[in-house]
Amino acid sequence: MSAAGSSNPEFVVARVRARRGQLYGDEEYRKLVRMTPAEIARFMEESSYETEINALGSRHGGVDLIEYALNANLAKQFEGILDWSEGALYGLIARYLRKFDAWNVKTVIRGVYTGASQEAIEVDLIRAGEFDDRRIRRLLEADSIEAVVEVLEDTIYGDPLREAYAEFEESDVLVPLENAVDRAFYERLLENLPGGEPIRQYEAFLKAEVDFRNATNALRLARSGAEIDPAEYFIEGGELFTRDTLARLARNVDELVEYIAESQYADELGPALRELEEVDSLIAFEHATDAALLAYGDRLGTVHPVSVTPVISYILAKEREVENIRAIARGKEAGLSADDIESELVIT
């Protein structure tokens, strides 16, 4: 896992493509939505999740077992990718996988805030980012939010968190802290990208992700009608919105929908936007952005076969799979019908 020297995209891409082939397809999902949680766990045991199900099977059961196995497998796979990749490739992948660091930081902060036990927080962490075990242990041992901020002092989250902590002390809500973490992640995501055509494509993909995140946030704010300054949620780096346009559009759902419908993402998001107008449901829109990103990643992966893009496409697809299986298991637990669950899945 070196950060210097030449990169080895051939090796990583070959491995990642092989793993890609093992992901569940339409057929498997159709079977899964008709299973009980115990059967799902059994099904997973017979596929690439075998090790995790076996390791956790004695301690957990039912939907929890599925959930923990999914998280553990996700972490193992992504850790593996970082282990194999070298040089510039490592930097490009780590850039994206830092989102799990952000996730972990947010989970710990929320856990500390609600007074959850150390074990309860630990099982929800996804150890796929750049933080090593020692830092995660120190994060878990932190007993106050101030201690969490201190542990993260020397990371990219240090300064933004410290600023947000002052605000948190005044208002006692977590939003500023969580926003600070998200923003630190997204700002680093697009910073100092090296040159080259595949990297340009990668950058365009990352920008699309930021755009979608901004669009979803704006839609949520516009629909909730809450008196929150939309600019606070704005993430820099996208192409679709600027801070001002977002602040203006977030006051009016219709204008916002129209703005997105006329943007460069019209083709991908058009049907979802119409649905949004008709049934007034944000879920379809969020799924459409996920599906659009997934399709975008896939296309990039075939345009530049030996670069970072197939790896990112795999990371996205794997994340989707984990979320789909979790949705199926949770839906089953809640007693939803197979059709309802199927509408929750994002399959391309």
Add this chain to the structure above:
Amino acid sequence: MLEATNELGNAVLSTGGTLTDPSAAAALAVGLAALGAGYAERGIGSAAVGAMAEDDDLFVNGLILTVLPETIVILALVVVFIV
């Protein structure tokens, strides 16, 4: 720099130059072909090892694909017999 190369070339040519010797040129051709094959195999080989690490059944396919660029060297060797 350029003049120096020119002078070197002239010197080589006037002293009955090694590179104008057909067998030396053929040797150079084979060497360059081997270099190209090596470079090609570098990429294919690392991809093949990656694929094999995921699935042992790919060993045969990986091996065949890895040695395919070797044909360039064999073709280049033909030159040696022609001159």
